[in-house]
Amino acid sequence: MIPQYKILVENLTVEYNSNKMHQTVISNMSFEVTNNMTFAILGTNGSGKTTLLNSIAKLIKPTSGSTSIISFPTMENNLDITVALLNQDYRQTNYPWASAIENITFPLKFKKINKRKRFEIGKEILNEIIPEVNPVKKVYNLSGGQQQLIAIARAIISEPDVILADEPLSAADTIHTMQAIKAIERIREERKFPMIWISHQIDEALLLGDTIGLLSKKSHGFSRIIENPLGRPRNLIDLTNAEIVKLKAEIIDFLIIDDKN
Ligand SMILES: Nc1ncnc2c1ncn2[C@@H]1O[C@H](COP(=O)(O)OP(=O)(O)O)[C@@H](O)[C@H]1O
Ligand SMILES: [Mg+2]
Known part of the structure; x- marks a missing residue:
């Protein structure tokens, strides 16, 4: 069931x-x-x-x-x-020093998925929501709206209940x-x-x-x-x-x- x-x-x-x-x-x-x-x-x-x-x-x-x-x-x-919690202040949940793709794929680290596969899955979501963002760009260099979308992409990737x-x-x-x-x-x-x-x-x-x-x-x-x-x-x-x-x-x-x- x-x-x-x-x-x-x-x-x-x-x-x-x-x-x-x-x-x-x-x-x-x-x-x-x-x-x-x-x-x-x-x-x-x-x-x-x-x-x-x-x-x-x-x-x-x-x-x-x-x-x-x-x-x-x-x-x-x-x-x-x-539970995926999308906080009102996205800066509280993103990792500013990490790249866009690292932020998005963080939940996959707990699922023993290798780095190459993580990148692939992350890139797919990035393309769907914010295709203009370079995956290796640090999150603190992104706009506020882009940072919010990174948090949403991470929530999606975590396959929340x-x-x-x-x-x-x-x-x-x-x-x-x-x-x-x-x-x-x-x-x-x-x-x-x-x-x-x-x-x-x-x-x-x-x-x-x-x-x-x-x-x-x-x-x-x-x-x-x-x-x-x-x-x-x-x-x-x-x-x-x-x-x-x-x-x-x-x-x-x-x-x-x-x-x-
Ligand atoms: N930790 C807190 N201590 C005292 N008052 C608070 C606290 N958090 C929120 N409030 C007050 O509670 C009310 C509701 O806040 P909040 O839930 O943040 O509203 P919203 O998210 O709808 O803008 C506000 O008047 C706010 O000032
Ligand atoms: Mg509020």
């Missing part, structure tokens, strides 16, 4: 207490992301997107409630689940965004894993998300969860459908209202 994975958030509350300041960011939130499903999350700055993702990635301890990533059939050790992504394309241009989305959708078609994809771009959320959650700063939770009217595969042209244009206007309205004090 091929294992399936699920992300579970149960009654999650996260509060920050620093410098005598108390702030509730997430309040009693519950949802699940099942196998082969992408949950895209949109929200204004400071609405708690990173807090939520980092809680799921176990980088933040919740005030109450829980988050988990589980497998079926249940693995003896959930540490065997490969789950992807947790925090605005991983915020510095990428439209063409590279589309190339990256296509590559992510290609591996999702093969591996059917659950994914959470946080974004600032409504189009990106509509292209990737099967469900789109609008995270509200005011209510510390989702004020609306939208089932994407577009089925997969989704193309740019689909975003011009009247129904989608209307939905985009509603999402913008929500963001403007939620951002007001």
